[in-house]
Amino acid sequence: MRRSIATVSLSGSLADKLTAIGGAGFDGVEIFENDLLVSGLSPEDVRRRAADLGLAIELYQPFRDFEAVPPDVLADGLRRAEHKFAVMERLGATRMLVCSSVSPAAIDDDALAAGQLRLLAERAAEHGIRIAYEALAWGRHVSDYFHAWKIVRMADHPNLGLCLDSFHILARDVDPYAIRTIPGDKIFFLQLADAPALPMDVLHWSRHYRCFPGQGDLDVAGLVAEVLRTGYDGPLSLEVFNDIFRQAASMRTAQDAMRSLIALEEQVGVRAGASVTGLTSPPPPVVPSGFAFAELAAPTGALGGLLDALGFVRVGTHAGKPVELWQQGTARVLVNSGSAESPDGPALGAIGLESPDPAASVKRAEALLSPVLPRMRGPHDAPLDAVAAPDGTEVFFCRTARPDHPSWTDDFSENRRSADAAAGEITHIDHVALTQPWHHFDEASLFYRSVLGLRPHESLELPDPYGLMRSRAVSTEDGAVRVALNVAYVGAHDGSHDLAWQHVAFASRDIVATARRFRASGAEMLSIPANYYDDLEARYDLGAERRRLLRELNLLYDRDGQGEFLHFYTETTGRVFLEIVQRVGDYRGYGAVNAPVRLAAQHARPRRGSG
Numbered sequence: 001m002r003r004s005i006a007t008v009s010l011s012g013s014l015a016d017k018l019t020a021i022g023g024a025g026f027d028g029v030e031i032f033e034n035d036l037l038v039s040g041l042s043p044e045d046v047r048r049r050a051a052d053l054g055l056a057i058e059l060y061q062p063f064r065d066f067e068a069v070p071p072d073v074l075a076d077g078l079r080r081a082e083h084k085f086a087v088m089e090r091l092g093a094t095r096m097l098v099c100s101s102v103s104p105a106a107i108d109d110d111a112l113a114a115g116q117l118r119l120l121a122e123r124a125a126e127h128g129i130r131i132a133y134e135a136l137a138w139g140r141h142v143s144d145y146f147h148a149w150k151i152v153r154m155a156d157h158p159n160l161g162l163c164l165d166s167f168h169i170l171a172r173d174v175d176p177y178a179i180r181t182i183p184g185d186k187i188f189f190l191q192l193a194d195a196p197a198l199p200m201d202v203l204h205w206s207r208h209y210r211c212f213p214g215q216g217d218l219d220v221a222g223l224v225a226e227v228l229r230t231g232y233d234g235p236l237s238l239e240v241f242n243d244i245f246r247q248a249a250s251m252r253t254a255q256d257a258m259r260s261l262i263a264l265e266e267q268v269g270v271r272a273g274a275s276v277t278g279l280t281s282p283p284p285p286v287v288p289s290g291f292a293f294a295e296l297a298a299p300t301g302a303l304g305g306l307l308d309a310l311g312f313v314r315v316g317t318h319a320g321k322p323v324e325l326w327q328q329g330t331a332r333v334l335v336n337s338g339s340a341e342s343p344d345g346p347a348l349g350a351i352g353l354e355s356p357d358p359a360a361s362v363k364r365a366e367a368l369l370s371p372v373l374p375r376m377r378g379p380h381d382a383p384l385d386a387v388a389a390p391d392g393t394e395v396f397f398c399r400t401a402r403p404d405h406p407s408w409t410d411d412f413s414e415n416r417r418s419a420d421a422a423a424g425e426i427t428h429i430d431h432v433a434l435t436q437p438w439h440h441f442d443e444a445s446l447f448y449r450s451v452l453g454l455r456p457h458e459s460l461e462l463p464d465p466y467g468l469m470r471s472r473a474v475s476t477e478d479g480a481v482r483v484a485l486n487v488a489y490v491g492a493h494d495g496s497h498d499l500a501w502q503h504v505a506f507a508s509r510d511i512v513a514t515a516r517r518f519r520a521s522g523a524e525m526l527s528i529p530a531n532y533y534d535d536l537e538a539r540y541d542l543g544a545e546r547r548r549l550l551r552e553l554n555l556l557y558d559r560d561g562q563g564e565f566l567h568f569y570t571e572t573t574g575r576v577f578l579e580i581v582q583r584v585g586d587y588r589g590y591g592a593v594n595a596p597v598r599l600a601a602q603h604a605r606p607r608r609g610s611g
C-alpha cells in the first residue's frame with residue numbers, strides 16, 4: 001500500500017515537514033492548506049521539493065462550507081474553488097478534500113447538496129481534479145459517511161467520490177460495516193487516525209487528541225480491513241491533529257507515524273485475511289516470558305546497602321566491565337558503575353526481557369524501526385541483542401541459563417553461590433515503571449504494543465501534589481512482563497519537582513517478612529501518613545491486627561475482584577526507587593489508587609544522591 005501523511009500531523013515549517021516525511025520513507029503527503037499559506041515556499045517550490053523527496057502530493061485540503069447553500073453563497077463557493085484549483089495545478093495535486101459544511105447557511109437538503117457538489121465536480125474535471133467529500137463528525141447536516149455516500153451517489157459524477165476518515169466514523173460509533181457496500185473506486189481517499197477514549201465534545205477531541213493508529217482505543221485496523229475489501233487502492237494516509245505532536249521534533253514524529261502504519265498493515269492483514277493483498281507483514285512479535293534483569297546505573301556502593309537490606313545477594317561481577325550482579329530468586333539487578341553517570345544520580349538504564357528467541361525479537365524491533373544497539377562486547381561474551389526504547393531505556397532480549405543458548409550470566413564471575421540468592425522472600429521482578437518525556441508518551445505505548453506485543457491497559461489520571469500524572473500499563477497476557485508508563489502532564493511541574501523517576505518493583509512471597517528484614521537492617525522505607533491508614537479503615541474492614549501491621553510497616557493496600565495487593569517503597573536515590581509488592585490471589589493492577597499518597601510522600605522527602 002502507498003503510505004501518506006497530512007502535513008498538519010507534524011511540527012515546524014512546511015519545508016521541515018516535507019523533509020521529515022520524505023526521510024521517514026513515506027510515498028505521499030496531504031498538503032494542509034494552512035501550512036502552504038504560511039510558508040515562504042511557492043506552490044512550485046513545494047512541488048519540486050516533494051518530487052525530490054520522492055513524495056506524491058496526494059491531496060490538497062480542506063475546502064470548507066461549500067454545499068447546500070442559497071445561490072449567492074454558492075457563487076462565492078465556486079469562485080473560491082476556482083482559486084484553489086489554480087493553486088493545485090501549480091502544486092501538481094489532483095485531489096481536493098471537501099468537508100461537509102458546518103456553516104449556519106447550509107440547508108438540510110440532500111438533493112441541493114448533491115446538485116451543488118456535482119457542479120463543483122464538473123468545474124474540477126475541467127482542471128483534471130477529483131473531489132473527495134468527507135463527512136465531518138460535527139458537520140451541520142452531514143455527519144456520517146453513509147449520508148455523504150448517499151449525496152455522492154445522487155450527484156453521480158465521475159470526479160466526485162468519498163473521503164473516509166477513521167476518526168469521524170469511529171469517534172461517533174458509526175458502524176464501518178456498511179463501507180463494504182460502497183464501490184472501491186468511489187472511495188477517493190482514506191484518512192487514518194486513532195484517539196484515546198475520552199468522553200468529550202467530538203470537535204475538541206478531534207482537533208487536539210487524535211493520535212496514530214495503535215496509540216489510542218479505536219479499532220482502526222477493522223475499519224481499514226473494510227475499506228480494502230472494497231478494492232480501494234489509494235494510499236493509507238495519516239491525518240492526526242495532536243497538540244503534543246505539533247510541538248515534538250518532526251523527524252521523530254514522522255518515524256513514529258511510519259511505525260504505526262507498519263503495525264497497522266500487519267493487523268489489517270490478520271483481520272482481512274487473504275481477501276486483501278499488498279500489505280506489509282513484518283516478522284511476528286516475540287512475546288517475552290519474563291524479566292531477566294533490571295540494570296541501574298549507579299556509582300559503586302550507592303545501592304549495595306539498599307539491595308542488601310532487601311535480601312539481595314551480590315552473586316557476580318562482570319569479567320570485563322564494572323558491573324555487579326545482585327540476585328534474589330529470579331530477580332536480578334545489575335549495578336553498573338561504568339556507564340556515564342547521570343547528573344541526577346542513580347538511574348534505571350536498561351531492562352532485560354526473557355525471550356524465546358532473542359535474534360527474532362531484534363528482527364521484529366528492527367522491522368518496526370527501533371534502533372538496534374551495537375553489541376559492545378568482548379570476543380568471548382554471550383551475545384547481546386538489544387534495542388532502544390523511545391525514552392532511551394535499553395531493552396535486552398535474553399535467554400538466561402538455558403541449555404540451548406549462551407547466557408549473559410556467563411560473563412559474570414561467581415562471587416557467591418547463586419543458591420544463596422534463593423534464601424529470601426523476593427521471587428522475581430513484578431514490573432518496572434518508566435516515566436516518559438511528555439512528548440513521547442504515545443510513541444512509547446506504541447513501541448511496547450507493537451514491538452514487544454504487550455497488551456495495553458486502561459489509561460489512568462493520578463493526582464500528584466503538583467498536577468496530574470497520566471499512567472498506562474502494558475503487559476503480557478499472563479502478567480509475566482508488566483511495564484507501567486507514566487507521564488507528568490505538560491506544565492505539571494516547574495523543574496524543582498522533578499517527576500522523571502523510574503522504579504523497579506519486586507514480588508515478595510511474604511512482604512511482611514521482607515519489610516521487617518528491611519527495617520531491621522536500618523534501611524528506611526517511604527513513610528506513609530497516618531491519615532491514609534485512618535481512611536483505609538473506612539474503606540475496608542481488615543481487622544485490627546492487620547491494620548496495625550500495615551501501619552507499622554508503611555504498607556499500602558489495595559483490592560480488586562480477583563485478589564489483594566500489598567506494597568511498600570524504598571526512599572528515592574537519584575532518579576530511582578524500589579518497590580516491593582505482594583499479589584494475593586489474582587490481583588491484576590498496580591495499586592494505582594495509592595499512587596497519590598506515594599507521590600505526596602515522595603515530594604515531602606528530600607531525595608538522597610541528587611545533591
Ligand SMILES: O=C(O)c1ccc(O)c(O)c1
Pocket residue numbers: 061062097099134136165191206207239
Ligand atoms: O477539523 C477539521 O476541520 C478537519 C479538516 C479536515 C479533515 O480531513 C478533518 O478530518 C478534520
Ligand SMILES: [Mg+2]
Pocket residue numbers: 134165191239
Ligand atoms: Mg479528515
